[in-house]
């Protein structure tokens with residue numbers, strides 16, 4: 001049997017996930033039970049509904065991850081779980097489950113930072129990625145541009161000042177009556193539309209911070225004033241504006257830090273137009289692009305197990321009195337001057 | 338037979354280990370709502386005090402609520418994972434049963450009441466039977482005023498037990514024949530859980546970890562609102 005097997009558990013939002021990973025990148029199994037259908041009718045994730053579902057799903061999902069990996073509890077060397085950031089009630093289920101398994105199997109436990117797990121998801125498929133890297137982390141809760149000069153050491157170059165980009169997608173989609181989740185709905189519709197409406201590109205030439213609230217508002221105002229406009233064109237034009245801001249800043253950051261490559265992570269990294277744009281900027285600047293497969297962009301436990309093992313190797317195990325931290329920040333050096 | 342009992346449905350969190358010989362060790366803490374931080378170390382402590390290896394545990398018992406959601410879920414998620422991790426069956430026991438059991442020698446009506454927040458209590462009624470208590474009403478959630486009115490209407494003599502009885506003591510204080518159990522009885526005990534689970538285990542009254550469900554008694558707010566809206570449309 002392979003050495004260094006980590007069981008990872010992820011319950012920070014609305015996916016109950018478990019995975020078995022060997023060392024820090026060989027995925028033996030990755031099981032994700034999505035609750036998206038449970039939340040769709042409410043137009044967003046309902047924390048109490050999510051927490052209740054995690055309680056009943058966590059053990060079956062772990063069981064399936066072990067079976068699919070073909071391993072037994074005695075083969076596991078580390079149990080890791082996301083401890084933040086996320087919904088506190090949801091996080092507590094995964095952390096409690098992982099600590100219980102760590103206790104009864106007599107294996108070390110490691111609490112994982114969900115953002116750091118996303119940052120490292122690109123290494124699951126491309127372990128030999130060279131540093132320094134610029135990583136753009138985009139999801140419903142986060143929009144962060146990170147410089148990774150050495151392993152496990154980051155500089156946050158910029159963050160959103162208001163809405164996360166995924167949140168802007170969801171709000172625009174809701175306004176357009178496209179339902180929840182909004183990202184995939186807009187992405188699919190945009191394919192059939194024209195980028196014919198000139199929406200603003202907030203802060204595109206200023207620093208590395210982002211602001212998507214103004215873009216969302218101007219889309220909504222435009223729809224009010226132009227009820228005849230085709231939804232496909234609105235979706236395409238909104239998506240174009242959002243992606244241009246993300247790609248432009250990512251490119252500028254890569255040039256500034258002399259990056260070898262550019263990676264994306266988080267749920268919005270599954271967006272097809274953003275993936276194209278990342279390839280485009282890398283081609284222009286002769287950078288190595290890496291976009292994870294869609295399954296590793298959205299929440300999964302393989303990334304949790306992988307970073308859990310890396311962190312365990314560097315920092316050792318966590319004590320069993322570790323709790324969840326819904327506001328956990330990315331561990332980083334200092335801000336850029 | 339070795340039973341691990343986990344109890345975390347109120348502001349208290351604790352666990353106990355026992356079996357045919359009775360309760361071998363137990364621990365509780367109630368300061369600062371640290372259920373998730375305290376529970377796993379407590380299990381480790383209790384099994385060491387009881388001088389039991391975790392793989393000797395043959396049943397995991399858990400308080401399934403009703404109670405405070407977040408704490409309750411920490412206990413249930415932990416208990417399910419321990420049982421799954423060891424490959425042993427589970428026994429779920431109501432938090433209200435756990436409150437009534439230690440006052441089983443009282444011949445009056447026993448009203449178990451847990452503070453449910455928002456001015457409400459989770460409650461159920463019990464009567465003494467040989468060797469224990471029997472629940473005579475369904476666990477429900479409601480206003481303490483309604484529970485008090487019910488007691489008054491039936492002229493019941495009653496013993497109120499639980500943190501809900503303490504929280505709303507002034508509502509029950511003026512009822513004739515109604516008294517409150519002492520504050521040391523106000524929380525479900527993990528030791529009682531092990532004792533009640535032992536009796537159930539002898540009857541092989543087990544559930545699989547995948548079938549164990551917490552008892553919330555309330556729908557999530559968003560679900561409640563959604564259903565109301567659909568009714569009105």
Ligand SMILES: [Zn+2]
Nearest residue numbers: 118139266299
């Ligand atoms: Zn995520």
